[in-house]
Amino acid sequence: MARLTLERVSFWYPATERPALRDASLAVAPGEVVALVGNVGAGASTLLLVAADLAPRVVGGMIKGTVDFRGRGNGEGGRGIVLPTPWTQLSGMAFTVRDEVAFGPANLGWPRERIAGAVDRALDALGIGALAARDPATLSGGELQRVVIAGIVAMEPALVLLDEPTAELDPEGAGLVWRLVRALAGDGCSVVVATSDLNALPEVAHRIVWMEDGAVRRIGDPALLAENALCEAGLATTVADVWRTARLGAPYPLTVAQAEERWRQ
Amino acid sequence: MAAVSAELRFGQVSFSYGTVPALRDVSFALAPGERAALLGRNGAGKSTLLRLVTGLLHPAAGKVSVGDWDTRGRAPESLARRVGSVFQHADQQLFARSLRDDVAFGPRALGLAAAEVARRVDGALAALELSAHAAEHPYDLPPAFRKLAALAGAFALEPAVLVLDEPTAGLDRPLRARVARALSERAAAGVVVLVATHDLAFAAEVLERGLVLDRGRLAWDAPLAALLTSSERLTPLGLAPPVGAALSAALDLPGRPVRERDVAHTLARVAAARGRV
Numbered sequence: 332m333a334r335l336t337l338e339r340v341s342f343w344y345p346a347t348e349r350p351a352l353r354d355a356s357l358a359v360a361p362g363e364v365v366a367l368v369g370n371v372g373a374g375a376s377t378l379l380l381v382a383a384d385l386a387p388r389v390v391g392g393m394i395k396g397t398v399d400f401r402g403r404g405n406g407e408g409g410r411g412i413v414l415p416t417p418w419t420q421l422s423g424m425a426f427t428v429r430d431e432v433a434f435g436p437a438n439l440g441w442p443r444e445r446i447a448g449a450v451d452r453a454l455d456a457l458g459i460g461a462l463a464a465r466d467p468a469t470l471s472g473g474e475l476q477r478v479v480i481a482g483i484v485a486m487e488p489a490l491v492l493l494d495e496p497t498a499e500l501d502p503e504g505a506g507l508v509w510r511l512v513r514a515l516a517g518d519g520c521s522v523v524v525a526t527s528d529l530n531a532l533p534e535v536a537h538r539i540v541w542m543e544d545g546a547v548r549r550i551g552d553p554a555l556l557a558e559n560a561l562c563e564a565g566l567a568t569t570v571a572d573v574w575r576t577a578r579l580g581a582p583y584p585l586t587v588a589q590a591e592e593r594w595r596q
Numbered sequence: 597m598a599a600v601s602a603e604l605r606f607g608q609v610s611f612s613y614g615t616v617p618a619l620r621d622v623s624f625a626l627a628p629g630e631r632a633a634l635l636g637r638n639g640a641g642k643s644t645l646l647r648l649v650t651g652l653l654h655p656a657a658g659k660v661s662v663g664d665w666d667t668r669g670r671a672p673e674s675l676a677r678r679v680g681s682v683f684q685h686a687d688q689q690l691f692a693r694s695l696r697d698d699v700a701f702g703p704r705a706l707g708l709a710a711a712e713v714a715r716r717v718d719g720a721l722a723a724l725e726l727s728a729h730a731a732e733h734p735y736d737l738p739p740a741f742r743k744l745a746a747l748a749g750a751f752a753l754e755p756a757v758l759v760l761d762e763p764t765a766g767l768d769r770p771l772r773a774r775v776a777r778a779l780s781e782r783a784a785a786g787v788v789v790l791v792a793t794h795d796l797a798f799a800a801e802v803l804e805r806g807l808v809l810d811r812g813r814l815a816w817d818a819p820l821a822a823l824l825t826s827s828e829r830l831t832p833l834g835l836a837p838p839v840g841a842a843l844s845a846a847l848d849l850p851g852r853p854v855r856e857r858d859v860a861h862t863l864a865r866v867a868a869a870r871g872r873v
Contacts, residue, residue, distance in 0.1 A: 473638030502836035565769035576860035
């Protein structure tokens with residue numbers, strides 16, 4: 332049974348004539364990592380807002396089609412979204428990173444020990460234990476992005492929606508986020524992530540959703556990221572793209588490791 | 597493209613946020629036309645360094661100068677005659693009713709004549725291929741386009757120094773290519789370009805010199821290519837080679853190319869020599 336199902340969903344932002352999402356269908360199973368890839372304006376961010384029940388409920392606009400989420404409303408067992416603008420997601424109620432990450436779980440009414448455990452695990456997963464006592468207002472952009480992700484996963488949601496979660500992260504931070512995504516899925520959580528970090532996806536995503544002009548164009552396994560059509564759209568992995576530009580034969584390798592193996596043959 | 601050209605110089609600069617030190621004893625100079633990448637872990641001090649260039653912050657010790665101007669004692673609006681900047685969350689910093697008005701804000705604030713403002717705005721919009729969107733409301737456009745518009749606003753100042761914080765975050769490949777082209781044009785015209793980024797593939801395409809901050813100290817200042825081809829140098833600084841460089845190392849390609857196009861060409865050449873096309 333799918334945890335999230337979108338059936339022929341179209342969405343219009345307020346006062347716009349063209350839908351930002353057009354007739355999109357997608358089902359995400361428990362424990363599955365689904366990556367949305369597309370160029371600017373493809374509709375990936377909008378799909379996440381719809382899946383999070385923020386559009387149209389919070390942002391306004393008009394929706395057609397059905398969105399079905401099998402889980403609780405918010406937080407524990409519910410759905411959590413990390414926006415591409417992490418600084419807009421701080422509670423503004425906390426003077427330390429630890430309290431900021433604890434803000435969500437505390438609002439779920441958990442016992443103190445459970446909150447502490449969840450916060451510790453989240454800080455550890457994002458590699459920000461050393462920042463626990465810092466004032467969130469003094470953090471760098473990348474540090475803030477990690478804190479916001481920690482605050483969402485600390486609530487133990489059943490569906491995590493991530494919009495460009497590694498955009499401002501250094502390689503270590505990006506690596507931790509992708510490892511966390513796999514770990515969440517391993518625990519049965521569903522993850523939908525919109526990202527331009529295409530090179531990370533072969534090792535992270537179970538399925539790739541190629542979006543274009545508001546519509547779902549193709550859905551496939553990560554090998555999709557090495558197809559000619561994706562290369563032409565600028566959505567292939569760097570290795571696939573280089574292989575194709577060099578006019579070496581298809582199927583193109585996705586990753587450095589695959590390229591190395593192919594090269595030795 | 598630059599009204600004046602000027603060197604950007606940091607002399608033994610230190611800065612702290614309260615008790616949290618952000619930069620320690622940082623010295624370097626960038627000559628007109630130089631293109632430098634400012635690299636390092638999250639929290640290494642990159643954004644702080646850029647804020648010191650724009651005059652939003654002033655050093656606790658040492659000196660930041662743009663040509664013969666000491667940034668100390670100059671407000672950001674005064675420095676804007678020489679320094680154009682785009683911050684990390686630039687897509688949030690637009691406020692006018694059209695892209696054109698937004699881009700025109702800077703040159704107008706400099707007190708330029710209307711014809712000169714129009715010339716600069718047209719040039720800046722064209723450089724980033726935004727002319728067709730000039731009349732649109734910034735918030736009707738995707739965040740990535742607002743980011744380009746903020747960059748156009750910095751171009752329109754025709755500054756001697758351009759400082760950019762993560763200019764490619766959230767941009768797709770076609771838009772990154774636009775930014776790359778436009779920055780190269782500015783540098784060729786004598787503008788100092790300093791870009792804080794985690795996008796080493798972009799840095800490899802556009803930038804030549806690498807400045808790496810490690811916990812507030814300048815840990816590396818040398819040609820970028822020498823840094824990007826060396827995992828031994830990158831890893832302790834919290835950096836990872838871009839995929840192009842990793843691929844050419846894994847396949848042991850001659851000359852260890854870093855830029856993706858160069859990797860592809862070398863790969864094609866070596867494959868042909870091995871008779872496997």
